[in-house]
Amino acid sequence: MIFLQVTTNTSPINYVMLFGTLAMLSLTLGIVFFVIFHQRKVIRFNDQLKKLEDDKQQILLNASIKFQEEERNRIAADLHDDVGPLLATARLYLNENLVNQEPAAQLQSIFSAKQIIDDAIQLIRNISHSMMPPTLKNFGLESAMSDLFQKINGSGTLNASVRFHDYRTRLKLEQELLIFRIIQELVNNIIKHSNAGFIHLTQNANATHSYFRLHHDGQGIVQTEFDRLNHVSTGLGLKNIASRIKVLNGRIFFEIDPSHTYYKVTLEIPKDSTY
Amino acid sequence: MIKLQLILQILEKLNYLSEFLPLLFCLLFFKKINSKEIKVFFVYITFSALLLTINLITKFKYANIVVSITVVFEFVLLSMMYFYIIKSSLVKKLIIFSIFLFAAYWIYNFSKVNLQGFKFDFLTGAVESLFFTAVIICYFYEVMQYNFTIPLFKLPSFWVSVAFLIFFSGSFFLILYSKTNFNKPGFRDQFLVIISVITIIKNILLCIALFENKNLVLNKDINPIPSNLNLDTFQPLNNQTNF
Numbered sequence: 001m002i003f004l005q006v007t008t009n010t011s012p013i014n015y016v017m018l019f020g021t022l023a024m025l026s027l028t029l030g031i032v033f034f035v036i037f038h039q040r041k042v043i044r045f046n047d048q049l050k051k052l053e054d055d056k057q058q059i060l061l062n063a064s065i066k067f068q069e070e071e072r073n074r075i076a077a078d079l080h081d082d083v084g085p086l087l088a089t090a091r092l093y094l095n096e097n098l099v100n101q102e103p104a105a106q107l108q109s110i111f112s113a114k115q116i117i118d119d120a121i122q123l124i125r126n127i128s129h130s131m132m133p134p135t136l137k138n139f140g141l142e143s144a145m146s147d148l149f150q151k152i153n154g155s156g157t158l159n160a161s162v163r164f165h166d167y168r169t170r171l172k173l174e175q176e177l178l179i180f181r182i183i184q185e186l187v188n189n190i191i192k193h194s195n196a197g198f199i200h201l202t203q204n205a206n207a208t209h210s211y212f213r214l215h216h217d218g219q220g221i222v223q224t225e226f227d228r229l230n231h232v233s234t235g236l237g238l239k240n241i242a243s244r245i246k247v248l249n250g251r252i253f254f255e256i257d258p259s260h261t262y263y264k265v266t267l268e269i270p271k272d273s274t275y
Numbered sequence: 276m277i278k279l280q281l282i283l284q285i286l287e288k289l290n291y292l293s294e295f296l297p298l299l300f301c302l303l304f305f306k307k308i309n310s311k312e313i314k315v316f317f318v319y320i321t322f323s324a325l326l327l328t329i330n331l332i333t334k335f336k337y338a339n340i341v342v343s344i345t346v347v348f349e350f351v352l353l354s355m356m357y358f359y360i361i362k363s364s365l366v367k368k369l370i371i372f373s374i375f376l377f378a379a380y381w382i383y384n385f386s387k388v389n390l391q392g393f394k395f396d397f398l399t400g401a402v403e404s405l406f407f408t409a410v411i412i413c414y415f416y417e418v419m420q421y422n423f424t425i426p427l428f429k430l431p432s433f434w435v436s437v438a439f440l441i442f443f444s445g446s447f448f449l450i451l452y453s454k455t456n457f458n459k460p461g462f463r464d465q466f467l468v469i470i471s472v473i474t475i476i477k478n479i480l481l482c483i484a485l486f487e488n489k490n491l492v493l494n495k496d497i498n499p500i501p502s503n504l505n506l507d508t509f510q511p512l513n514n515q516t517n518f
Contacts, residue, residue, distance in 0.1 A: 014456070014465050020448040021469050028444040032437050035415045039427050046423045 056231065060246070063239030070236070075127060082123050090116040133180065141176040142167050145183065145201060152199070158191065159198040166205040171271065178244045179212065179269060182252075185237050186214055186265055194218025194263075205271070212267040220263025226254045283464055290471035291327060293478035298324040300485040312359040312432060313488055319352040320481070346399050347381040350374070350406075353439065357410050360432045362421070366413050373406060397454040404447035411440045434484030438477045445473040 093113040098106055136144035142164045152160040170176065183201065190196050196218025204211050221229070229238050245252050250269040257264060297320045301308065308317050326345050330338055351374055358370045384399060414436050418427065427433045449469060456462050 014462065017449065017452050017456075017465060017469070020452060021445055021473075024444045024448045025441060025473075028440050031412065031415065032440065035419055036427055038419055039422065042419075042423055043426065 059231065060239055060243040063236050064243050067236050067240050075131075078123070078127050083120050083127075086116050086120040086123065090120070132177070136176060136180055137173065140167075140170045141180060142203070144176075144180055148180075148184065148187070149199070149201065152187065152191070158196065160187075160200075161198075162201045164203040167203055167210075171210065171269070175248060175269065178248055179267065182241050182244050182267060183212065183214065185241055189237060190214070190216050190218060190220075194220055208271060210269045210271060212269070214265045215262050217262045220256065220265075221254050222256055222263075223254045226252070283467060286468060286471045290467075290474050291331065293475045294327050295324050296478050297481040297485060300482045304485055304488065307488055310359070310488075312356045313485075315352055315356040315359065316435060316484075319349070319356065322348055322352065343381075343385055346403060347378060350377050350381075350403050353407060354410075356435070357407075357414065360436075361410070361414055361417060363413070363417060366410070366417075370410065377402070377406075397450055400450040401447060404443040404450060407439055407443045408447065411436045411443075429487055431484040431488035434480050434487055438480035438484065441480070442473055442477040446470060 090113045093109040093116070098109055101109065133144050133147070135147045142162075145162050145164075149160040149162045152158055171179070187199060190199055194216055196216040198215075198217055200215045202213050202215075226238060230242050241252065245267070248269050250267060253264075253266040253268070255264045255266070256262075301317050301320050308314055323345070326341050330341050354370050354374045354377075358367055361367060361370070380402075381399065414432070418430075418433070422430075449466060453462070453466060
């Protein structure tokens with residue numbers, strides 16, 4: 001703060017002082033406007049990034065919802081088409097006339113109904129297992145993966161193998177299920193699209209992360225292709241993988257080896273994920 | 276000639292009146308003065324208005340003492356304000372160091388102030404202007420680096436900084452130039468015109484800062500989520516078995 005009072009003296013205008021001050025003020029205003037415009041530019045850029053991220057989230061969310069609906073439809077179809085007719089048939093065997101039938105016929109009807117109910121139980125069990133594999137729940141990811149790969153190997157069309165190097169402490173069941181689903185989807189894609197001769201899954205870990213790597217010698221995709229497919233509205237599988245990875249706070253890398261003989265897909269999952 | 280004197284006197288009065296404007300805004304939005312930097316700013320505004328009142332009552336009889344005290348308190352209070360605004364620990368340390376250095380210089384210099392006639396301390400004023408210009412540029416640099424969400428013109432600290440940057444950079448050249456020309460006839464009037472215009476602009480910008488502070492506090496109060504909703508127990512994925 002500067003205090004001055006008006007005097008009675010007059011003198012010609014001092015241009016040096018006037019223009020000097022104006023120059024200083026212009027410089028100041030220049031700095032201020034530069035800061036404002038720079039920040040506006042940064043905010044606009046950030047908004048665009050946020051919008052892109054929101055769009056991606058929306059696509060993932062839609063994919064996830066669509067996937068859930070498809071899964072429900074599949075379960076509904078299984079129950080309606082398989083379990084429903086079986087139970088209806090069992091009911092036919094156990095109708096009101098059963099008491100009026102010959103004892104031998106009665107026994108035959110009861111036996112047939114029992115057979116059908118056993119089939120229905122087996123069907124329901126299969127549906128339940130497809131939702132939550134019992135091996136995974138009871139014995140963990142390593143056993144569940146071995147089980148899955150053994151089944152693939154048993155088909156004889158593909159050589160599938162699993163090797164877990166360091167899985168002494170199990171991840172949480174929810175994490176294991178998500179990893180299982182991701183690998184299941186990846187393996188499914190490899191079987192369907194890649195025309196591979198072998199699939200090999202390896203697991204390893206360090207203090208903070210668990211790593212899962214799938215090798216195969218078929219036609220695969222690389223990271224840029226995965227990112228591109230992830231942003232298009234068609235196709236559910238890769239989006240489900242991306243959304244599950246996001247839930248796990250993990251990362252996924254699609255690579256091809258330098259000799260171009262096989263593809264690698266690596267999952268990086270944090271051990272202390274808040275999930 | 277008479278007209279010129281009249282204009283100068285009006286400008287002088289406007290200058291003094293404008294010094295009270297930020298205090299008026301502070302009192303109007305007193306309840307919104309929540310953050311530490313705005314509290315320090317309020318103290319500074321009150322202090323400035325108080326010193327000006329003393330000067331007006333005593334008809335500038337003790338102007339040199341008042342100016343001398345003003346400079347050191349202005350330096351200390353504005354430094355404290357920027358201490359709270361700026362996040363960089365290095366700049367904070369430099370500010371603290373500068374306060375002590377400046378205070379020490381001021382105590383040494385105060386003994387030399389002529390209590391009878393007016394003697395403007397150019398060096399102190401120039402150092403103060405230069406220091407705050409540098410601090411405000413540091414603040415702008417920090418804002419450019421870290422603030423990506425709120426537009427600058429919605430931040431009270433931005434308007435305060437623009438106000439003081441204009442004031443200190445505008446007065447810096449004047450102070451330097453005045454050292455050799457202050458006693459020339461008519462110089463003080465020209466000095467008064469420029470400094471009055473800069474001071475009025477500064478005080479208007481400070482009022483805008485206080486107004487934006489009110490808006491910022493109001494926006495913080497608006498909570499779109501009802502407080503009676505318990506959202507913490509919501510666990511969307513833990514109980515699901517099928518994804």
